[in-house]
Amino acid sequence: MPVVTVNGRSVHIQELNKEAAETIVLVHGMFSNLSVYYFNIAPLLATKYHVVLYDLKSHGMSEKALTGYDLTSMTNDLLALLEALNLQQIHLGGYSFGGLIALKMAIRFPERISKLAVIEAPDPNDDKTRGIIDEYSREFLEHYVENFTDTTKVKMGKRQMERNHRMYEYLFYQTSIKTDMEFEKNFFGSPAIETIKQPALLLYGTDSNCLNAGKHLEGLIENASLSAVPGDHNIPIQQPLVIAEALLNFFQEK
Amino acid sequence: MDTITTKLSSEEIFNLMKQFITEVIGEEFVEEMDITPESSFTKDLEMDSIEIVSFSEKIKAHFGDQIDFTGWLSSMDLDQLINLNLGMIISYIEECQ
Known part of the structure; x- marks a missing residue:
């Protein structure tokens, strides 16, 4: 398993097509892991680009951490990862919470980011999405049991239930993730968002309760264009090829 | 792990896959x-997507390019x-060898 040490913790990464001239880094969302990109999206992007995927702290196969889930800490981690991989300038994409990390990265380190792709980033202050964590805490497990795991469309068995339950319990009751997210409530309202100048693609699901967040961002970011694709918040899982092609076209545009 | 050069039989591939699965999900399961x-x-x-990544x-580590x-x-x-089973992987590896 490829691992790099970032800010003193081990981070699981996957790299595809290391020989390519330009690099795309993709950030996954909360409760997820790099596999959201690994099977379909990353391989298509890797036909043209060096693609880097990584598991956020306490997610996937990266080391756990009790604190540091605010966007500043998360972007400190990403910057350190770029340093560790010797990447000066990248294209950056992020899904859901990873989309917020991507936005924050473009604000803090604009010289490092060429183009920005934001998939389904929620407005942390939106009534419908503000409680995304609380909503998860209520419904997360029920939803997972009743429905499907994120990419496999199959009811979870006992072992998966326990695994997910452990991650959930850890993130919610042992780490600072809840308070750290609460702290980011006014992220879309901060003037910093409007300083983003990179070309930005905003990909949202037509039936997603985050679509308004996408519209909001389109109004705030000068060079942003919103593209709505059929699906809800889970579009990278529902429509991986549509997402992959949209990303590839966007990153390739001159 | 060394990159192998000799062809494996389907039974050998099956045993190797079983070994990888055990390493990924743990012997007790x-x-x-x-x-x-x-x-x-x-x-x-019951493998989830991140476990399939590990697998x-x-x-990759075993067979290389x-x-x-x-x-x-x-x-x-x-x-x-979702329907992927071990047999399909065994046939794929056999074809590639």
């Missing part, structure tokens, strides 16, 4: 399972991935 070539990854073995890594396992998986849609 594998003991309770009857792993056969018909075992599907998601339904029978792919082990195949001989086998583009991730590329093969990426050509599948969701339903095909």
Whole structure:
């Protein structure tokens, strides 16, 4: 398993097509892991680009951490990862919470980011999405049991239930993730968002309760264009090829 | 792990896959399972996507460039991935050798 040490913790990464001239880094969302990109999206992007995927702290196969889930800490981690991989300038994409990390990265380190792709980033202050964590805490497990795991469309068995339950319990009751997210409530309202100048693609699901967040961002970011694709918040899982092609076209545009 | 140069029989591949699965999900779970070539990854073995990533890594580490396992998986849609079983992987590896 490829691992790099970032800010003193081990981070699981996957790299595809290391020989390519330009690099795309993709950030996954909360409760997820790099596999959201690994099977379909990353391989298509890797036909043209060096693609880097990584598991956020306490997610996937990266080391756990009790604190540091605010966007500043998360972007400190990403910057350190770029340093560790010797990447000066990248294209950056992020899904859901990873989309917020991507936005924050473009604000803090604009010289490092060429183009920005934001998939389904929620407005942390939106009534419908503000409680995304609380909503998860209520419904997360029920939803997972009743429905499907994120990419496999199959009811979870006992072992998966326990695994997910452990991650959930850890993130919610042992780490600072809840308070750290609460702290980011006014992220879309901060003037910093409007300083983003990179070309930005905003990909949202037509039936997603985050679509308004996408519209909001389109109004705030000068060079942003919103593209709505059929699906809800889970579009990278529902429509991986549509997402992959949209990303590839966007990153390739001159 | 060394990159192998000799061809493996389907039984040897099966045993190797069983070993990788055990390494990924842990011996205590594998003991309770009857792993056969018909075992599907998601339904029978209950592997989630990050575990399939680990499993792919082990195949890559073992077979090297001989086998583009991730590329093969990426050509599948969701339903095909769900129905993926050990036998399909064994045949794929046999073809690539």
